[in-house]
Amino acid sequence: xxxxxxxxxxxxxxxxxxxxxxxxxxxxxxxxxxxxxxxxxxxxxxxxxxxxxxxxxxxxxxxxxxxxxxxxxxxxxxxxxxxxxxxxxxxxxxxxxxxxxxxxxxx
Amino acid sequence: xxxxxxxxxxxxxxxxxxxxxxxxxxxxxxxxxxxxxxxxxxxxxxxxxxxxxxxxxxxxxxxxxxxxxxxxxxxxxxxxxxxxxxxxxxxxxxxxxxxxxxxxxxxxxxxxxxxxxxxxxxxxxxxxxxxxxxxxxxxxxxxxxxxxxxxxxxxxxxxxxxxxxxxxxxxxxxxxxxxxxxxxxxxxxxxxxxxxxxxxxxx
Numbered sequence: 001x002x003x004x005x006x007x008x009x010x011x012x013x014x015x016x017x018x019x020x021x022x023x024x025x026x027x028x029x030x031x032x033x034x035x036x037x038x039x040x041x042x043x044x045x046x047x048x049x050x051x052x053x054x055x056x057x058x059x060x061x062x063x064x065x066x067x068x069x070x071x072x073x074x075x076x077x078x079x080x081x082x083x084x085x086x087x088x089x090x091x092x093x094x095x096x097x098x099x100x101x102x103x104x105x106x107x
Numbered sequence: 108x109x110x111x112x113x114x115x116x117x118x119x120x121x122x123x124x125x126x127x128x129x130x131x132x133x134x135x136x137x138x139x140x141x142x143x144x145x146x147x148x149x150x151x152x153x154x155x156x157x158x159x160x161x162x163x164x165x166x167x168x169x170x171x172x173x174x175x176x177x178x179x180x181x182x183x184x185x186x187x188x189x190x191x192x193x194x195x196x197x198x199x200x201x202x203x204x205x206x207x208x209x210x211x212x213x214x215x216x217x218x219x220x221x222x223x224x225x226x227x228x229x230x231x232x233x234x235x236x237x238x239x240x241x242x243x244x245x246x247x248x249x250x251x252x253x254x255x256x257x258x259x260x261x262x263x264x265x266x267x268x269x270x271x272x273x274x275x276x277x278x279x280x281x282x283x284x285x286x287x288x289x290x291x292x293x294x295x296x297x298x299x300x301x302x303x304x305x306x307x308x309x310x
Contacts, residue, residue, distance in 0.1 A: 025135060026142035040139045041163055044132070045170040066141055069134070 010038060010046055012084040015055060018073040019081060025069065047071060055080050110140050113154040120164030124171070132167055220295060224288050231281040235274050242270025 001009075010032075017023060017031050025043060032038050050056045055077030060067040108116075114133050121129045136157070143153035157163060199206075245267030252260035 024138070024142075026139050039157075040136070041157060041166060044135055045166065048131075048170065064145070066138070067134075068138060068142075 006036075007046070008084075010036065010042065011050060011055075012081060013038075014043070014046055014050065015073055015077045015081050015084075018056060018071055019078060022070045022072045024071065028071070050077065053080075108151065108154045110137070110144075110150050110154050113140070113157070113160060116160035117164060120160050121167065124168065128167075128171070132164075136163075217299065221292060224292050224295075228285045228288050231284055235277045235281050238270055238277065239274030242267045242272075242274060245270060 013032055013036060014028060017028055023031070025040060025047065029038055029040050029043055047056070050071075051058060053076070054074060056071045056073050059070050059072065061070055062068075114137055117136060118129055118133055121132060140150075140153045143156070144150060148156075245263050247267075249260045249263030249267060252263055
């Protein structure tokens, strides 16, 4: 998949996961790995970017004697999700159009 | 590779970055490794399941805003102590009569290169324009000549049209040449910038 496209999708995926509940890096990767190809190294810059754009906040929780960073979605993050859904309505319309044309072409 | 070895390697690969960025990145990967170990992996497996530290560091640096990156490359991370800062400021002030004329001269030279290039472009277009205008003038003059001497008038019209045609014909090579010269100024500017930014294999 195109790198730029994938990045946008992954950001929306991460926000979606966080909108269900706060989570931490390792768990986010696990939750998403069934859906998309994502590694911890891919996730890190995404989390950083989302933090910079104020779509999430970070806090630390003690776990087994170490500090675990939890990410929490913000209002801005929620509206980013809704923007994503709005934008992709058009993509889906185009996709359906092309697929229909493709099937008719096969005939 | 143990967890410590991996984190050390990562820290080294990131060494040019500000301390806060290094700590954040290292803390992230340490947490991942610890989580993996908690899930049952051995330390070896947990520290191994990444691309190598160099590649990770490169990705982190690529993702940083360009400003942070250029600053970290151009200025050494160890911020100079106050004493050194004062010394440098004093030297700059004392040395003003020395470095300022030099910087000014260099700036003037750069400016004159630009002026020369743009003047050539201007000359090209002015030439084409004047050929065109003289052609039109000829045709207009011929209108006055008609009542006086028909032959002269026709010669003037013909000559005028030739000149206008020449101008139109010459316009396109002039535009091409102008574009080439503008590209030249672009190369020149980039060459000067590259003197300041020591770009290495970050890309």
